């Protein structure tokens with residue numbers, strides 16, 4: 136029976152601290168919630184999905200224990216029967232039977248009890264915000280705003296609800312009832328609809344609405360077309376030939392950001408969704424800024440009054456944090472013209488901070504204009520691009536680099552399968568596949584980052600990857616050592632086929648124009664922009680800092 140066990144996700148790896156826990160539960164981001172799987176158990180205060188007989192506020196802990204006991208008893212019954220009949224125990228070993236053996240009714244009942252009770256226990260352990268699993272029902276409920284039409288404190292009949300939507304009664308009921316199987320809404324009596332904690336989140340949390348909309352209406356259709364994209368263009372490097380373009384009829388026409396640039400509501404939805412994902416626990420800028428937390432130490436550069444360039448730095452929130460910590464060095468935040476234009480001015484209320492930060496319009500597909508800086512920093516940039524584009528971005532630095540200049544990439548860095556805790560592994564690998572789906576881009580392993588620098592120039596000496604405890608993002612570092620450059624011209628010619636975009640549609644020049652057109656959308660995808668509009672108290676607005 137060894138392979139058939141409750142997920143290790145439910146085991147706590149460290150006891151929770153009251154303040155930290157409260158902070159986490161208040162934080163309205165999906166990454167924050169998922170992080171609780173890495174570090175905490177939910178304890179006795181967590182709610183249950185409401186059932187007909189029990190509500191969230193009644194005896195939540197006893198429901199968890201009752202379910203666990205039910206699972207144990209039913210499992211014991213099932214196992215006793217199987218042993219008595221000499222049946223093979225359930226297993227996921229390669230030679231294990233693919234189907235359960237036929238069981239007498241009373242044993243089959245035990246098996247069903249295990250399935251239902253583990254599902255309910257799993258929902259409880261996830262918490263209401265993570266109950267959002269089945270795509271169609273959820274997307275439709277979100278699209279039609281049904282959660283907002285159901286009163287929080289009372290109930291509504293299906294007929295009353297139908298009168299408030301354009302959905303017909305049959306489809307309305309079937310979508311709601313499908314969602315109920317995931318703890319979203321409940322039907323306390325036939326035809327009467329009430330909220331659960333999960334559907335209430337859907338009614339009240341705009342970040343969640345954005346996340347479900349982006350997932351269901353953008354990522355989901357794009358995912359369904361990834362195979363078509365891969366069949367047609369197996370190299371999967373073009374920004375205009377991803378699943379997204381096949382889904383929305385824009386193959387060889389425009390990258391995703393350009394499409395979103397034409398539709399501000401859709402762009403805002405993506406911005407808010409991405410902000411919720413990457414703006415929370417495990418992704419805070421402090422993991423880079425705060426040396427005590429394992430962040431990157433810039434004291435030597437600060438002491439020398441050096442310069443830090445944040446390439447694609449949006450509105451400069453990282454540099455504001457860094458300049459607040461390091462009081463001597465200077466900062467340049469580079470982004471597309473429209474993003475620079477929309478940045479708050481001054482960037483910080485503290486003139487000592489603001490005066491050391493320069494905002495500069497720069498397209499990273501052109502030559503780096505800030506020469507001789509100490510650090511060139513890319514946060515959430517390189518993972519947006521397939522290798523030919525990423526190499527081009529790095530190579531555009533070369534004319535500006537002085538010996539010893541550091542290039543820091545702040546992205547996910549994928550470890551060997553199974554080395555992350557299961558939840559983090561899932562989050563990071565899902566992000567990797569979403570990058571493929573939308574942009575033909577990717578998350579990278581250390582070896583892949585190393586290869587990226589090697590393809591860009593021999594002058595980049597790869598230093599390695601560091602990652603602060605509790606952070607999902609890594610810092611990938613290379614140093615410019617021009618004496619390492621050998622036969623640059625020969626190498627450039629040799630690697631051309633591998634590193635340079637092969638077709639006109641893939642050429643960065645193409646992409647640059649499209650991205651310029653879509654600067655608003657691209658900017659909307661940044662954590663601080665999305666969070667600025669969010670209701671959460673954790674919003675990372677510049678004003679808030």
Ligand SMILES: C[S@@+](CC[C@H](N)C(=O)[O-])C[C@H]1O[C@@H](n2cnc3c(N)ncnc32)[C@H](O)[C@@H]1O
Pocket residue numbers: 446447448449450469470471474497498499500513514515516647650654657658660661662663
């Ligand atoms: C995903 S956001 C990352 C922003 C920021 N580095 C962070 O950590 O949140 C990507 C940023 O790259 C900018 N960007 C996109 N294309 C660009 C280009 N060709 N040149 C410069 N910046 C660009 C966008 O405007 C946006 O601010």
